[in-house]
Amino acid sequence: MADLEDLTLTVIFRLMSISGKLFREKAERINDPELMASKITDFVYQEELRAIRTRLKEQPIDNSESELKRPPISQPIADGITTIKSEIARECFEACLEKLPAHIKPVFRSYYTDAALSPRELVAMRKRLANQVAGLTQAQGQGQTSEQQIRTLNNLQSKVNKWRRNHIDECVRECVAAKESQHASLNYLMEQSPGEPY
Numbered sequence: 184m185a186d187l188e189d190l191t192l193t194v195i196f197r198l199m200s201i202s203g204k205l206f207r208e209k210a211e212r213i214n215d216p217e218l219m220a221s222k223i224t225d226f227v228y229q230e231e232l233r234a235i236r237t238r239l240k241e242q243p244i245d246n247s248e249s250e251l252k253r254p255p256i257s258q259p260i261a262d263g264i265t266t267i268k269s270e271i272a273r274e275c276f277e278a279c280l281e282k283l284p285a286h287i288k289p290v291f292r293s294y295y296t297d298a299a300l301s302p303r304e305l306v307a308m309r310k311r312l313a314n315q316v317a318g319l320t321q322a323q324g325q326g327q328t329s330e331q332q333i334r335t336l337n338n339l340q341s342k343v344n345k346w347r348r349n350h351i352d353e354c355v356r357e358c359v360a361a362k363e364s365q366h367a368s369l370n371y372l373m374e375q376s377p378g379e380p381y
Contacts, residue, residue, distance in 0.1 A: 190227055190228075194220060194223050194224050195302075195306060196333045197223050198213075198219060198220050199329055199332075202329075203329040203330055203333075204330070260372050267366060268359075271359055271362045271363055271366065272359055274358075274362070275355045275362065278354075279351050280292065283346070283351075284350075290312065290315075291343060293308070294309065294312060294343045309336060310324070312339060313335040313338065316342065
């Protein structure tokens with residue numbers, strides 16, 4: 184969901200940037216903002232697919248025929264495995280957040296807030312956070328042009344993504360692997376479904 188929010192905001196920022204540039208350079212407005220948003224969404228989607236394909240090439244998935252022929256496991260066992268794995272992943276994410284450097288942790292927590300916000304509220308919150316990270320006062324942030332605001336927001340998004348790659352992702356992978364290997368109930372359920380890929 185965090186990636187989905189980032190992709191949605193990327194579309195919004197690009198639409199704002201194109202709209203602002205068109206108005207400044209030609210004093211025109213986008214005739215069909217919905218169509219433009221749809222085109223930008225498709226472009227961002229294709230970019231994300233390329234990024235996912237690149238990551239999958241680095242970590243190939245084994246789709247051998249033997250895996251495809253494995254018999255299905257019972258739903259209660261599958262649900263139990265999923266529940267335990269989800270809980271482990273949540274615990275590991277929280278533990279890894281706590282290990283973040285002091286200057287990063289509050290920004291990261293604010294960026295991925297648990298609060299239920301509308302898209303408008305989320306954009307406003309991230310604008311404030313972007314200004315804070317850039318060292319801008321409230322007045323300086325409000326005085327920015329739309330293009331400057333987009334650059335400031337993109338800078339925040341890039342930093343958070345970099346922090347996540349450098350500090351969170353690997354930490355979570357290692358934590359999950361360690362906890363899953365030591366979890367008695369999970370290991371028992373996995374033994375009931377030999378060879379089932381999860």
